[in-house]
Amino acid sequence: MNSQSTFYRYFIYSAVISSCFVIPSGLNADGFRAQAGETTWVTDNVFLDRSLEWDLVLRPMAELAVDFADFYTAGYSGELNVYTQHEELLSHWHQLYLFLNPAWGPEGEHEFSLELSVQTLRNQSEYSANNLVRPVLFARLSMEPESWFRWTVGAKAAYGWCYDDQPSNTMDFWGNAEVSFTLPSWSTLSPRAAFGYRYYPDQDLAAAADDQDQQLEIGAHFSQALWENAGLQLDYAYAYAVGESGLLLRKLTQEQFSYLDQGFLYSGNQAMVGLKQLLGEDWVCEIAARFKEYQFAGWRALDASGVPTGEERHDLRLSPVVSLSYFWDIGQTDQGDASVQLQFSLEYSFTKQWSNTDLYDVSAHSVGASIIGSF
Numbered sequence: 001m002n003s004q005s006t007f008y009r010y011f012i013y014s015a016v017i018s019s020c021f022v023i024p025s026g027l028n029a030d031g032f033r034a035q036a037g038e039t040t041w042v043t044d045n046v047f048l049d050r051s052l053e054w055d056l057v058l059r060p061m062a063e064l065a066v067d068f069a070d071f072y073t074a075g076y077s078g079e080l081n082v083y084t085q086h087e088e089l090l091s092h093w094h095q096l097y098l099f100l101n102p103a104w105g106p107e108g109e110h111e112f113s114l115e116l117s118v119q120t121l122r123n124q125s126e127y128s129a130n131n132l133v134r135p136v137l138f139a140r141l142s143m144e145p146e147s148w149f150r151w152t153v154g155a156k157a158a159y160g161w162c163y164d165d166q167p168s169n170t171m172d173f174w175g176n177a178e179v180s181f182t183l184p185s186w187s188t189l190s191p192r193a194a195f196g197y198r199y200y201p202d203q204d205l206a207a208a209a210d211d212q213d214q215q216l217e218i219g220a221h222f223s224q225a226l227w228e229n230a231g232l233q234l235d236y237a238y239a240y241a242v243g244e245s246g247l248l249l250r251k252l253t254q255e256q257f258s259y260l261d262q263g264f265l266y267s268g269n270q271a272m273v274g275l276k277q278l279l280g281e282d283w284v285c286e287i288a289a290r291f292k293e294y295q296f297a298g299w300r301a302l303d304a305s306g307v308p309t310g311e312e313r314h315d316l317r318l319s320p321v322v323s324l325s326y327f328w329d330i331g332q333t334d335q336g337d338a339s340v341q342l343q344f345s346l347e348y349s350f351t352k353q354w355s356n357t358d359l360y361d362v363s364a365h366s367v368g369a370s371i372i373g374s375f
Helices: 003-021 125-130 246-251
Strands: 029-043 055-068 072-083 091-100 110-123 132-146 149-160 170-182 187-199 212-225 230-242 268-279 283-302 308-332 338-355 362-374
Touching (some): 110 125
Antiparallel strands (some): 029 055, 091 110, 149 170, 187 212, 212 230, 283 308, 308 338, 338 362
């Protein structure tokens, strides 16, 4: 990376630090919160492909936040991913944010949220195409005109600056809406819709003429109280990518296809069913299963010999998971809250993926343990 790029990157860091912590310095802080934790997990297929390479991953995290005037917060959060077997996958993620959340109404049932954040991700040189700095602006309005009815609208804008792979720079815009109905049977139904637009301002038009993507998502969430301290959750969403992905068209022509998520890459169905059971006052058990269908327009399916089959890649993924958590409150403040809360969790998940592309027709087992402390 040249010195000019380094200068601009650290200039952004300095500006964000100033905006988040200099602005509140003239006010009295109402509360300081901190959270730190460590998650350790082991999997027999870290890449979810035919290589079947296992790894033990350490993931420490921390968050610091200061509340001001009862309605806005400035803070920092960060995470480190350490792969003990695949050292080239080492990465660290950081975020600085300023969050405003005024509420009004007789019981504060109406809310407006505004969040400004800057995120940065840094990888080892093998995956430097994923390095980025991303400023994000998010706004949401939630209104509850009746005790049984609530509606929410939101918008999000983000700029992803991939300073080691600038043709991958993105400008993302999302809009979403949701309505929620609470029924007399203690059921909640929440249909939703979202639309996203992505523009690649530095796309190499010689590699791919497509410099924009669009995606539509519709879905609904349903929750139902069952027996004592138990709840059922159901969720469904359908995502539709308009045309072939501009990122996909360029990246598949290069030696390495690197990307941070699968947004704007696929169309397909997603569904989840879950059961949450409280065991006494301190234990929580959750069982869930997720199903996903991916249709990648423009991604050619390959057989075991690497020869195109004439089809586009199509994946089906089933992921059952079970977790057990214990919450331990230590000490009490004058307001009756715990001065320190610890959460211990164990989780097991299995992922089975059926794909018409041989490399991704695979399965994986993962076991994880975590401890998180809130202060």
